[in-house]
Amino acid sequence: MSKRDYYVVLGVSKGSTAEEIKKAYRKLAIKFHPDKNPDDKSAEDKFKEAAEAYEILSNPEKKQRYDHYGHAGVGGASGGGGGYGGGGMNMEDIFSQFGDIFGGGGGSPFDSFFGGGGGQQSRGGGRRVAKGTNLRIKVKLTLEEIANGVEKKIKVNKQVSCKTCDGSGAKDRNSVSTCQTCGGSGAVRRVTNTILGQMQTTSTCPTCNGSGSQITSKCTSCHGEGITRGEETITINIPAGVSDGMQLSMSGKGNAAPQGGIPGDLIILIEEIPHESLKREGNNVVYDLHVSIIDAALGYSAEVPTIDGKAKIKIEPGTQSGKLLRLKGKGIPEINSYHRGDEIIHVNIWTPKALTSEERNMLEKLRESPNFKPQPGKNDKSFFEKMKEYFD
Structure with missing residues (x-):
């Protein structure tokens, strides 16, 4: 199936300014983000398609080549299924754009809505930091608790940072060394020859998965993961006026991330207990x-x-x-x-x-x-x- 015109995807014209293109992409990214549309393949495809279009149109050089040569000018095939973003964007590449779009260092655009921050990739060195998965729990509230607001202390079984290695995954400090493949940058660069000349691409280092370091001797408790199963008591302050089915989010209270990464978020689903009268x-x-x-x-x-x-x-x-x-x-x-x-x-x-x-x-x-x-x-x-x- 042939790719759609990038201007049509974002709903902008060739004469649109960089700010107009950014605004159009921001709107689509929020609308079709996977966090907002779980298990929706159609929304995920549109999310990736919008990211691909923005990745080209936000870059003056790539935009100029696209205007002259179309999809062939930016290395993307006009047919076939797989890649996005000029021939191979993955979800991590897409999230790395969010530092420019949503004002943070990457990650989900919804982080800013709930006080979150930080991303999976620093814009300078390309080094990636793992992010823990989100955790969802259900909290039942009486009508009185909903009317007045309530503080709940909930015991949550989840992935927590390993206490033995403090989440690093290494046996000790001497068991961590700089990755030899990427030299600690977390990314590898490749230069390929094309009809338009040499093109340089950057991708996550396959050896260290973008962390920039390697563990030579793993922690015996977590086997190098930096996380274990555990229980944490979390205090949740629920404001007055919530309703049945509403979701609240606590940044950084989800599952811990491997090797000292950024914890996921805790998603709280409100369930209202019917009142007797x-x-x-x-x-x-x-x-x-x-x-x-x-x-x-x-x-x-x-x-x-x-x-x-x-x-x-x-x-x-x-x-x-x-x-x-x-x-x-x-x-x-x-x-x-x-x-x-x-x-x-x-x-x-x-x-x-x-x-x-x-x-x-x-x-x-x-x-x-x-x-x-x-x-x-x-x-x-x-x-x-x-x-x-x-x-x-």
Whole structure:
């Protein structure tokens, strides 16, 4: 399958400025990033395609060759499947671009969203640092914890830095030496002859995998990996207002990386435990209050549950079934905001199913009273219409 035009891929024109090209690529990189689209092959392909286009169009020399000769001018075949970025970009090469695009040294663009930093490759020497994998856990919260925010201490079983070698993977300091293949740079350079002249390419050193060093004698505890399985107690501060299905991230609290690299992130999935009497509707909570026909007719003081405890409300004489009452500020706060939702009380008139003879006689006498005849108002609104007014 032939490759698409790089300008079409990024949605820019040949006259676009370097900043416009960078902005277009940044937008696509965030949209199709693997962290945001796990197990989505189509998104991964688009992510790589955008990276390939940016790698060419962001380089003035490569851009000029591409404008003149097309894909052949930058070493990319017009057909076939495999490579990206002028004939062979891998995911590490793509992430190395992010130091320029997202202001860091590489890695995921989402690091900046969660306070992360650091990347997998330094822009100068080409030396790569391994990054640990992300870890995902699920945290169950009550409605009260969601409303007020909570601190949770969670024991997490994960990969941790080896205590014996302090994560280096080496038996001791004398067991680490400079890589002889790359001379400690972490990268190897090759010069090839093409129809356009000599072209130099840089790739990760195959001997040291980009670290720039070699271990001559491995740690006996971790066998040179620098990591072991262990348990860590992590304190998680969950802000008020989170919702079911929301994901939070803690930078550097995921699995440790081999040989002293950068730890991954901890992804926290929020699961809301249903409340026994309150139902959440956005930032509001709803409570169904069942009132006897007598209390509804005469009025009384009712006690209702709230997130913060019990509250007393007044049921006015003549209250109709479906009436909605509001307790302002008794709902869920908006995340990172001072605004808080309300508690909506839905009044339901409860009708007894079994009556004694005396009770039946009393009601029979009241049946004929004009005050006990239904008198629906012309402008009465349905329950759903009333709920919509409250939530809007």
